[in-house]
Amino acid sequence: MPNHDEIYAGEAGMYEQLVAREDRDHQIERTIRSLLPELAEVDAADIGAGTGRLTCMLAPHVRSVVAIDRAPAMLEVAKQRLEEAGMTNWTVRVGEHRQLPAADASVDLVTAGWTICYEASSNHPDWKLRLEAILREARRITRPGGLMIIFETFGTGCEQPSPPDFLTAYYRELEHAYGFDHRWIRTDMEFESAEEAARLCRFFFGDELADAVKAKGSPIVPECTGVWWKRL
Template sequence: MPDHESIYRREASQYHELIAKQPGLKETIEEIKPVSGLDIVDMGAGTGRLTTVLAPEARSIIALDASAAMLEVTGERLRAAGGPRKWSTHVADHRELPLPDQSADLIVSGWSICYLTSMNNPDWERNLEEVIHEIKRVLRPDGTVVILETMGTGFETPNPPDFLLPYYAALVDKYGFSHRWIRTDYEFDDIVQAERLTRFFFGDELANKAVEQNLVRLPECAGIWWKHNDC
């Protein structure tokens, strides 16, 4: 399996090429919380998958990530888009957000918190508790948090990794999140691109499957967890 931490530090451009093959998620998020005029924080923003689609209607947006290289791409994309007027990027840890209390109307986090809350991390429960504490601290009283995580790549229906199941259960059972799932398929230009980008991020097994089955459309499922601060 590729080293994702190294990818995020050193190969931000190719990572962005991959995720650009997925559908935008603005409508999905707006089904939970309309974004117009909000102060938004994107935790684990990466190359701006969520930041750039939410920014045009936001009052302000702050992109946070552990990788400066990823945030450089996000900043370039925000500058190119020309909005909103008030935006910034910051290298940050989810467990210690560099933000004032009650400063955000909406916090989103896509495919990011899982790196702290996998069962492979012996401190996952404490990490999750600290992340949730920071989210609650930063959200305004009527604010909302939306978390997206993998429910399986290469599958038509949810098939989440076993090592993330306790984290997903804790979001619902301990922290009171609502939950559903959607499809976030990759639509590649051709099988050559599908093989290259799949091998780059997901590894040989899935890339070989893509080639054998000619998966120019690579299926993926994602989970969405959300909670309103007044709940």
């Protein structure tokens, strides 16, 4: 399996090539809109923002958005994308989930896409404490009644949910210990060719998925994504 920390630190451009192919049917934006239809007066924080997948989606619609990530290289790509889109209502800040560089009660929406999983997987013996600290920070920066939306993998290369074993305890904790609502959506990836699909999947997901994608010979890779949300 590729080392994601190394990718985030040094290969942000290639990572952006991959995520730009995700969600061919725009289910992520539709989901956010269904949970928070009125965005014009919303101040948002996108934690673990990466190259700006959610930040760039939100920026045209919200009053302001801050993208927070611990990898400066990823934020540089996000910054470039926002500038190229002509957006002016944004900031980027280097920071950690458990010590967010944002003021108390400063946002109405917190999004966290494919990121808390790195702290809350069962590979960490103290994952529950890490998750508790992350959610405490999210509550701290959110105004009363604000919304938190979490997106995580529910299976890449899968047409039906197949979450990784090392994340299922974290997902249960969100629902049963913290009271998050949950649904899953399809966020299939569509590449320019089957060859590109195999190449970029190998880069991030590893040989097993890439070999399956290559054998299938399709530019479309199915993907399931879990969504959790809660008013804080």
